[in-house]
């Protein structure tokens with residue numbers, strides 16, 4: 001597809017300002033939460049990304065009236081007609097994103113049944129949904145697996161339960177929250193994920209009338225209530241996009257002010273950025289990230305659940321680490337196949353060796369299982385342009401960073417994947433002085 005290709009001319013630093021809006025990993029979930037209420041909700045700071053468009057479609061399919069508000073980035077959702085909706089073709093959403101699985105709780109509460117098509121999302125591991133299904137069963141749901149998806153019923157409603165996750169999964173924690181807030185009785189969730197986006201979802205649910213407490217030991221307690229209202233909420237900023245721009249500044253010797261970036265959600269990233277040799281300064285409106293000159297430092301890093309180093313920060317940072325002096329070690333402990341994107345960086349001149357051993361302080365779930373989930377990066381490397389085919393969202397943005405740091409013109413295909421999580425990224429790149437072109441425009445300017 002021609003407009004799915006981007007030509008990236010490398011070699012110039014990215015300089016200027018970009019703005020990040022609401023987090024990709026919160027906004028679609030807050031939209032799903034609106035389905036639980038008996039009154040309309042208003043979400044602000046909503047980015048125009050494809051994952052948001054997909055969830056708009058899903059909500060509309062289930063009878064939620066969704067429209068843009070008067071302010072830019074404002075979304076109004078009215079769920080009062082959900083019981084009357086004639087749900088047509090949910091299968092059309094198969095493979096679209098991870099979000100459909102989170103409709104289970106809200107739909108079971110409202111309709112007593114749910115159909116969940118096959119999920120999409122980044123192919124960075126197997127991404128099973130066994131935790132989701134097991135907690136739904138604990139709440140009393142009956143699940144039938146068919147080739148086209150999952151049929152779930154709760155003929156007697158959902159009942160609160162005491163559940164423990166085998167791993168602090170973000171999605172499974174959200175599944176519990178969205179099911180438990182209107183379940184009968186209390187729920188105690190142990191080993192919960194506590195990412196900032198989850199805390200923001202809890203804030204949304206509390207505004208709707210839910211009773212949820214979070215303790216410091218990864219335990220979340222929820223007291224079910226019979227009814228929830230609507231909410232008015234401004235989504236927390238996207239700390240993953242903000243870190244991507246920070247890495248772009250570092251890898252291209254640039255200087256980027258990320259308006260909207262928030263220190264609290266990025267403390268772990270900021271520590272690592274500083275260790276690598278990046279500079280930053282923080283004010284009330286955002287964070288400025290820049291390369292201060294001189295060599296960058298190699299580091300040893302493990303990804304982890306929050307408050308550890310977020311796995312979605314890993315791929316852009318690896319590109320920056322190709323420019324550090326010495327050997328960096330990255331141990332990816334959240335997804336078993338999130339380092340495959342590095343083979344393309346090697347084609348560009350990087351030296352990255354992958355290992356199936358756990359090259360970090362903590363043995364993880366993937367050790368001794370033939371998953372190449374540790375990387376040794378030797379730098380600094382002089383990168384040169386190549387053809388790049390994007391395998392997943394963060395790898396996609398990372399390839400853009402690498403192409404911008406490289407000498408020559410790279411041809412990047414699969415850029416629609418980047419649109420899942422980066423609003424208007426081409427315009428933002430251009431505003432920072434990047435030279436990127438759609439071939440169509442190239443052809444027009446030659447003619």
Ligand SMILES: CC(=O)N[C@H]1[C@@H](OP(=O)(O)OP(=O)(O)OC[C@H]2O[C@@H](n3ccc(=O)[nH]c3=O)[C@H](O)[C@@H]2O)O[C@H](CO)[C@@H](O)[C@@H]1O
Pocket residue numbers: 024025026098125126127128129130131132133167168169170171172193195311312334335336
């Ligand atoms: C839309 C969204 O918010 N996506 C984020 C969410 O994904 P998502 O919610 O899918 O990620 P999880 O936290 O659930 O996954 C973490 C790990 O748990 C495993 N697992 C998860 C569920 C399950 O039922 N069984 C199981 O084994 C996964 O395979 C993975 O190895 O959190 C991830 C971890 O911070 C982020 O990288 C994603 O950007």
Ligand SMILES: C=C(OP(=O)(O)O)C(=O)O
Pocket residue numbers: 024097098120121122124312393394421
């Ligand atoms: C892995 C990611 O997203 P998703 O869970 O939506 O695939 C991501 O945002 O990097």
